[in-house]
Amino acid sequence: MMARKKKGLSERHEKILSFLRAHQKREGYPPTIREIGKATSISSTSVVNYYLDQLEKMGKIERQRKISRGIQLTELNPLGEMFKIPVAGRIVASAPIPVPASDFNYFDAESSVDIARTLLPTRGDQDELFALEVDGDSMIDAMVNDGDIVVMKSGGEPKNGDMVAVWLPERDETTLKYFYKEDNRYRLQPANPTMEAIYIDKDEALEIKGKVVMVIRQIDKTII
Amino acid sequence: MMARKKKGLSERHEKILSFLRAHQKREGYPPTIREIGKATSISSTSVVNYYLDQLEKMGKIERQRKISRGIQLTELNPLGEMFKIPVAGRIVASAPIPVPASDFNYFDAESSVDIARTLLPTRGDQDELFALEVDGDSMIDAMVNDGDIVVMKSGGEPKNGDMVAVWLPERDETTLKYFYKEDNRYRLQPANPTMEAIYIDKDEALEIKGKVVMVIRQIDKTII
DNA sequence: CTTGACGAAGAACGCATGTTCGGGTATTAT
DNA sequence: ATAATACCCGAACATGCGTTCTTCGTCAAG
Numbered sequence: 001m002m003a004r005k006k007k008g009l010s011e012r013h014e015k016i017l018s019f020l021r022a023h024q025k026r027e028g029y030p031p032t033i034r035e036i037g038k039a040t041s042i043s044s045t046s047v048v049n050y051y052l053d054q055l056e057k058m059g060k061i062e063r064q065r066k067i068s069r070g071i072q073l074t075e076l077n078p079l080g081e082m083f084k085i086p087v088a089g090r091i092v093a094s095a096p097i098p099v100p101a102s103d104f105n106y107f108d109a110e111s112s113v114d115i116a117r118t119l120l121p122t123r124g125d126q127d128e129l130f131a132l133e134v135d136g137d138s139m140i141d142a143m144v145n146d147g148d149i150v151v152m153k154s155g156g157e158p159k160n161g162d163m164v165a166v167w168l169p170e171r172d173e174t175t176l177k178y179f180y181k182e183d184n185r186y187r188l189q190p191a192n193p194t195m196e197a198i199y200i201d202k203d204e205a206l207e208i209k210g211k212v213v214m215v216i217r218q219i220d221k222t223i224i
Numbered sequence: 225m226m227a228r229k230k231k232g233l234s235e236r237h238e239k240i241l242s243f244l245r246a247h248q249k250r251e252g253y254p255p256t257i258r259e260i261g262k263a264t265s266i267s268s269t270s271v272v273n274y275y276l277d278q279l280e281k282m283g284k285i286e287r288q289r290k291i292s293r294g295i296q297l298t299e300l301n302p303l304g305e306m307f308k309i310p311v312a313g314r315i316v317a318s319a320p321i322p323v324p325a326s327d328f329n330y331f332d333a334e335s336s337v338d339i340a341r342t343l344l345p346t347r348g349d350q351d352e353l354f355a356l357e358v359d360g361d362s363m364i365d366a367m368v369n370d371g372d373i374v375v376m377k378s379g380g381e382p383k384n385g386d387m388v389a390v391w392l393p394e395r396d397e398t399t400l401k402y403f404y405k406e407d408n409r410y411r412l413q414p415a416n417p418t419m420e421a422i423y424i425d426k427d428e429a430l431e432i433k434g435k436v437v438m439v440i441r442q443i444d445k446t447i448i
Numbered sequence: 449c450t451t452g453a454c455g456a457a458g459a460a461c462g463c464a465t466g467t468t469c470g471g472g473t474a475t476t477a478t
Numbered sequence: 479a480t481a482a483t484a485c486c487c488g489a490a491c492a493t494g495c496g497t498t499c500t501t502c503g504t505c506a507a508g
Contacts, residue, residue: 012485027288028296030253032465044487049467064251068292068465068494072252075308082340116338119442137417143369143441145415163443191369193361215441217367218343219387236455256495268457273497275455292464292495 009058015040016051017060020073030069083120085151087111088130091165093138093174113149113216121153121213128154129213141190142176148217150176152210163191163212169205176212233282239264240275241284244297254293307344309375311335312354315389317362317398337373337440345377345437352378353437365414366400372441374400376434387415387436393429400436 019039023031037048055061064070089098113131134148144150158164164179177188186206189197200206243263247255261272279285288294313322337355358372382388388403401412410430413421424430
């Protein structure tokens with residue numbers, strides 16, 4: 001008896017949208033007009049169609065005319081927005097980083113993490129990405145803890161300000177630091193601002209193993 | 225002239241599977257039998273159906289009979305792989321946490337992060353999840369830095385060992401700590417093992433705003 | 449050679465599903 | 479009051495699309 005002419009989404013719009021979400025998650029494919037009708041107590045397919053047209057104009061959904069179940073939520077990233085990144089191994093301060101072979105095209109599903117594309121640096125070959133699990137507390141000066149997952153990108157020259165994983169052969173040490181090239185040396189700055197930078201002479205060996213793109217800490221890993 | 229009776233996946237099986245993957249990613253809904261046929265150079269729908277039946281027996285796909293486009297890959301987690309988590313605001317040491325209203329069913333696309341379900345705690349209402357962006361260096365003792373994104377879960381009693389966001393009214397302070405209930409006090413343990421715990425008497429006020437589920441640090445946010 | 453399983457077509461059949469149309473009833477504007 | 483909207487049926491219509499039936503060629507075993 002009301003809720004008319006109220007601009008924005010009406011109750012039916014909302015119900016349809018949430019049904020679309022639910023159905024897609026539950027079944028893996030979009031519903032038909034009639035299914036939407038049943039779920040939202042709309043008896044006529046034409047009314048559903050009427051609302052779908054409105055939702056499309058509002059940009060909430062996208063429709064493929066003439067094809068069955070051709071309805072997608074624009075908000076819902078059509079799966080595929082995800083990137084599977086292989087976990088190449090563990091990273092410890094006392095050992096070099098296990099950089100994966102350059103030709104890993106398919107990887108074991110067991111050892112990979114899924115990251116949404118929206119969280120990854122846009123552009124750039126994401127095939128060069130790999131991940132490492134941090135072993136031990138030795139990276140604490142980089143604000144990285146035991147069990148954290150470090151996503152790295154191999155290849156490419158590090159720019160000033162990049163966080164990189166470096167292997168210092170003369171110290172037998174792997175470390176994560178912000179990288180700065182200075183006149184006669186490299187400055188490796190810890191992420192933790194309360195800690196001091198270390199300096200590496202230009203003639204001292206230094207191997208940049210990759211650029212750190214992201215750090216993930218899963219605190220509650222409850223299974224079940 | 226060969227490839228017959230070779231158990232396992234034939235070339236056609238592979239082609240169909242990869243087309244299913246591609247189509248789902250590209251269009252957001254499964255293809256029809258005829259579309260599969262066209263894409264894999266199979267002229268007859270019955271042949272496609274023949275292979276689909278085999279793939280279903282092998283457990284590679286799941287079919288909803290009689291339903292158009294009722295084909296799903298089992299490999300691909302049928303329940304939307306990704307979870308959109310609303311970013312409720314920023315978290316600072318000097319102010320309480322902005323916990324979102326309990327009835328946010330739809331949220332602005334602009335302020336949300338996508339997290340793969342595989343990285344989130346299984347089970348449990350994921351509707352209670354929300355995210356906060358860290359403002360400033362004040363959470364360094366929790367190994368959390370400026371700009372990090374903290375994913376939290378509201379509701380539920382904190383268990384010993386959980387990392388929680390607490391608001392200490394008597395100190396006007398928000399902090400992230402591991403939570404331990406001890407005899408006459410609460411012990412709030414920093415994530416950084418080199419730092420000391422703080423103790424809160426049982427009669428001192430303490431508000432647990434949520435349980436920290438995940439911390440994400442995007443280091444390279446390069447756009448384009 | 450015959451038989452049967454397998455791979456493949458093509459066409460017909462029929463339910464599934466999007467589209468359209470004529471006809472309603474409120475609410476609001478003119 | 480009349481007209482203009484916005485909402486809402488229900489039903490017919492026209493494809494879309496899964497299913498099934500018939501036929502055919504090939505290969506391996508009996």
